[in-house]
Amino acid sequence: MGGLKATFLTDFLHTVVALILLIYFSLAVLTNEHIGGVSGLYEKVKATNDYIPGNYEGSLLTLKSKSCKCARYLTLNAVLTTPQLSYSVSS
Numbered sequence: 001m002g003g004l005k006a007t008f009l010t011d012f013l014h015t016v017v018a019l020i021l022l023i024y025f026s027l028a029v030l031t032n033e034h035i036g037g038v039s040g041l042y043e044k045v046k047a048t049n050d051y052i053p054g055n056y057e058g059s060l061l062t063l064k065s066k067s068c069k070c071a072r073y074l075t076l077n078a079v080l081t082t083p084q085l086s087y088s089v090s091s
Contacts (some may be wrong), residue, residue: 035041045060056064 001057001065029032030037030041042061048060050060051058051085052060052065054067062068
């Protein structure tokens with residue numbers, strides 16, 4: 001077996017294995033008795049007294065920091081310019 005069919009088959013198989021591992025480890029962490037699920041994890045993160053300079057009110061759980069705004073603009077720029085580059089390169 002070789003060629004394009006084998007390429008797509010192995011790509012699919014590796015993706016399925018990676019997703020199964022991600023789901024398994026995510027559920028293993030979230031169902032751990034020390035964490036207490038998603039709400040327990042949220043409460044534990046909120047309970048930390050870490051102050052992060054540059055974040056909105058020093059919070060760990062924010063999307064209003066300067067670095068987040070920079071990452072948002074870079075991602076938006078990459079998403080909007082990638083299709084234009086792929087069309088301009090093809091002749």
